[in-house]
Amino acid sequence: MIIKLGSGHTAEHVDAVCRLAEAEGLKPVVEYGSLITVICFIGTFNGRYQAIMDQVRTMDGVDEVIKVSAPYKLASWLEHRERTVVDIGNNIRVGGQEVALIAGPCAVESAERLDDIARDVRAAGATILRGGAFKPRTSPYSFRGGGEEALKILRDTGLKYGMATVTEVMDTRQVPLVERYADMFQIGARNMQNFNLLDEVGGTNKPVLLKRGMSATIEDLLMSAEYVLARGNRSVVLCERGIRTFETSTRNTFDVSAVPNLHEKTHLPVIVDPSHATGRPELIPSMALAGIAAGADGVHIEVHNAPKEALSDGPQALLPAQYRELVTQMRRVAEAVGRVIK
Ligand code: PEP
Numbered sequence: 001m002i003i004k005l006g007s008g009h010t011a012e013h014v015d016a017v018c019r020l021a022e023a024e025g026l027k028p029v030v031e032y033g034s035l036i037t038v039i040c041f042i043g044t045f046n047g048r049y050q051a052i053m054d055q056v057r058t059m060d061g062v063d064e065v066i067k068v069s070a071p072y073k074l075a076s077w078l079e080h081r082e083r084t085v086v087d088i089g090n091n092i093r094v095g096g097q098e099v100a101l102i103a104g105p106c107a108v109e110s111a112e113r114l115d116d117i118a119r120d121v122r123a124a125g126a127t128i129l130r131g132g133a134f135k136p137r138t139s140p141y142s143f144r145g146g147g148e149e150a151l152k153i154l155r156d157t158g159l160k161y162g163m164a165t166v167t168e169v170m171d172t173r174q175v176p177l178v179e180r181y182a183d184m185f186q187i188g189a190r191n192m193q194n195f196n197l198l199d200e201v202g203g204t205n206k207p208v209l210l211k212r213g214m215s216a217t218i219e220d221l222l223m224s225a226e227y228v229l230a231r232g233n234r235s236v237v238l239c240e241r242g243i244r245t246f247e248t249s250t251r252n253t254f255d256v257s258a259v260p261n262l263h264e265k266t267h268l269p270v271i272v273d274p275s276h277a278t279g280r281p282e283l284i285p286s287m288a289l290a291g292i293a294a295g296a297d298g299v300h301i302e303v304h305n306a307p308k309e310a311l312s313d314g315p316q317a318l319l320p321a322q323y324r325e326l327v328t329q330m331r332r333v334a335e336a337v338g339r340v341i342k
């Protein structure tokens, strides 16, 4: 918040504004000009931004109060200044010093297949198992997911390997069902601005993995997170999964700068998904490492043991052996930037 005191203001007016800041636990920084004085309020507003603004506006000597806060209050770093660590259950967290590894097939296809993949990614170091039961597909004739049966398989496999589970919810009607089986909701890129769905998961107490929409700005993503937070659910993890640009040689364009950019603007954890961001297995390892180097709190990768037979996103899947090798490299980069992969 910036407060401008115009010509004719007195030292007492400046003093009164500074005292108000201090009473609110804020630091007033004063800049004196020849005619005007500018005072900056710095600190944590604890949800009192508007109230303080309204009060300052009525004070003697004050000409103008300029809002410099973000439109997303609950997601804003400036309003909170403490990094959120999201607890997924099973002693698994996203945020903090650890880099979380999320891995699994695009879709849950069968119990045997998921078991094989889960065993391998768990052995490699992943702690969160992914797999879609409801798949958003460009064509209505493509495989659209195994529904509740797939959710049961995901839950049972997660339990067997001591992994938390995350799966996509596409519609408000699916929320109770997904809530029953999974540890974390995934809101996919195509649904990032499905505001009713955001409201609905915001009313639960399960963590939410919110993926950036293909043409969403950083502010759009944060406003969507705000929907979930505003409903009372404070466990939101953001995911950079590539945006659509004019480039056609990759599935999407991986915006790695989104990671530090988001960390500057929000206290929420930020992970990367180089699988959907590139769509090309040969590019995934370097982009995963770049994501960690940029400060990502987690890496989300699709792994399949027979990509040619996969019912969705086979061409971008890493083989379990490639994933294992990548985790070794991710551990090194994590360590180099002061993070850890257990
Ligand atoms: C997925 O995770 O399989 C998926 C469909 O992701 P996105 O919403 O990022 O495309």
Ligand code: MN
Pocket (backbone or CB within 6 Å): 106, 107, 276, 302, 312, 313
């Ligand atoms: Mn996929």
